[in-house]
Amino acid sequence: MGQYDVRPYKSGDETQIIELLHKVFNGWPKFNPGCSRLEHWRWKYIDNPVNVGVTTCVSVNDGKIVGCMHDFQGQYHLFREGIIAGKGADLAVHPKHRRQGLYSRMVDILNESRVKNRVELTTFISDNPIVIERTKRRGSILLSPATTMVKINDIDLHLKHNHVENPWIKKLGMSLLKTLNKPKQRVIKRSPDLRLEEKTSFGNEVDEYYNHVKTEYDFISVKYRDFLNWRYCDNRGGNYRPVQAWQSGELVGYIVSRIVNETQGYPVGYIYEFQFIPGYLDVANSLLRETLDHLDSKSVNMIIAWALRGQSIIKIFNEAGF
Numbered sequence: 001m002g003q004y005d006v007r008p009y010k011s012g013d014e015t016q017i018i019e020l021l022h023k024v025f026n027g028w029p030k031f032n033p034g035c036s037r038l039e040h041w042r043w044k045y046i047d048n049p050v051n052v053g054v055t056t057c058v059s060v061n062d063g064k065i066v067g068c069m070h071d072f073q074g075q076y077h078l079f080r081e082g083i084i085a086g087k088g089a090d091l092a093v094h095p096k097h098r099r100q101g102l103y104s105r106m107v108d109i110l111n112e113s114r115v116k117n118r119v120e121l122t123t124f125i126s127d128n129p130i131v132i133e134r135t136k137r138r139g140s141i142l143l144s145p146a147t148t149m150v151k152i153n154d155i156d157l158h159l160k161h162n163h164v165e166n167p168w169i170k171k172l173g174m175s176l177l178k179t180l181n182k183p184k185q186r187v188i189k190r191s192p193d194l195r196l197e198e199k200t201s202f203g204n205e206v207d208e209y210y211n212h213v214k215t216e217y218d219f220i221s222v223k224y225r226d227f228l229n230w231r232y233c234d235n236r237g238g239n240y241r242p243v244q245a246w247q248s249g250e251l252v253g254y255i256v257s258r259i260v261n262e263t264q265g266y267p268v269g270y271i272y273e274f275q276f277i278p279g280y281l282d283v284a285n286s287l288l289r290e291t292l293d294h295l296d297s298k299s300v301n302m303i304i305a306w307a308l309r310g311q312s313i314i315k316i317f318n319e320a321g322f
């Protein structure tokens with residue numbers, strides 16, 4: 001196989017990186033971003049307003065890119081201190097070049113840049129045991145496990161569109177769960193001046209909102225308008241739907257959802273942001289209901305949202321049928 005050149009990304013690498021991602025993940029990205037894959041990649045890894053230092057690393061063999069790894073960076077407040085955190089993402093090594101240490105060498109280059117640029121925390125989300133075990137062997141800690149919450153309206157429809165083994169057992173299990181989790185909704189009185197508004201961009205109001213809530217948390221992802229506009233309002237990133245909640249002229253929460261058509265004829269809804277001033281349960285309830293109604297109106301049968309285990313937000317999702 002010869003020598004490998006493992007190095008930071010250089011302009012001109014992107015076409016081969018995308019080809020590699022497409023091959024290894026059997027399609028990349030896994031949704032239609034409404035633009036070329038190249039534009040989507042540039043949005044994700046070049047135009048992130050937080051980026052510092054190396055954010056893409058490649059392994060080259062015989063002039064061909066056979067490995068790539070990315071750092072999806074974000075700002076956080078940790079005990080009120082602003083920090084930048086990297087998140088390993090879109091990591092792929094061509095099947096013919098695995099177990100040659102390429103992943104490890106790419107991580108080393110990213111880590112070197114992280115140290116130089118004061119990227120003080122590194123995270124990743126993965127279900128690949130190779131990545132999980134390697135990271136554990138290096139002393140990383142497993143944060144509170146993420147919980148995926150799912151709401152399925154029609155189980156038969158879900159089974160029709162998704163190949164599952166032993167469908168009747170799954171159906172029985174799902175029906176049982178649905179009955180057990182039957183929404184036990186609290187009666188929450190909605191404030192009479194609460195107003196919801198669909199948006200196409202974020203303005204100063206989210207900066208004020210963030211400054212208001214950030215002190216309530218020991219660890220919080222920084223969500224100022226530059227970040228939110230890049231993340232959710234740039235079409236190259238996908239087609240998101242932000243809805244804001246206003247009360248007495250003040251932003252009191254927002255939610256961001258998206259419909260993805262990964263499987264033909266079976267759109268899936270995702271909830272990416274669900275923010276509200278702590279304790280404003282009527283705001284939470286109204287934002288979630290409005291989004292669920294919207295997804296229903298678009299014939300979305302399955303909706304997915306995430307939380308960390310133990311977060312109080314899970315109760316609100318459970319009450320809505322997740």
Ligand SMILES: CC(C)(COP(=O)(O)OP(=O)(O)OC[C@H]1O[C@@H](n2cnc3c(N)ncnc32)[C@H](O)[C@@H]1OP(=O)(O)O)[C@@H](O)C(=O)NCCC(=O)NCCS
Pocket residue numbers: 024091092093094097098099100101102103104105125126127128130131134137
């Ligand atoms: C995961 C992946 C990137 C690993 O790349 P790689 O270049 O083969 O990995 P390396 O050779 O650098 O090995 C890294 C470590 O994993 C171990 N490892 C690699 N492949 C392994 C395997 N098949 N089984 C067990 N351990 C394995 C190595 O022993 C090494 O451990 P060590 O550093 O503690 O000694 C590659 O398998 C891949 O592209 N998989 C498909 C895409 C994917 O799932 N990406 C991750 C998404 S989060």
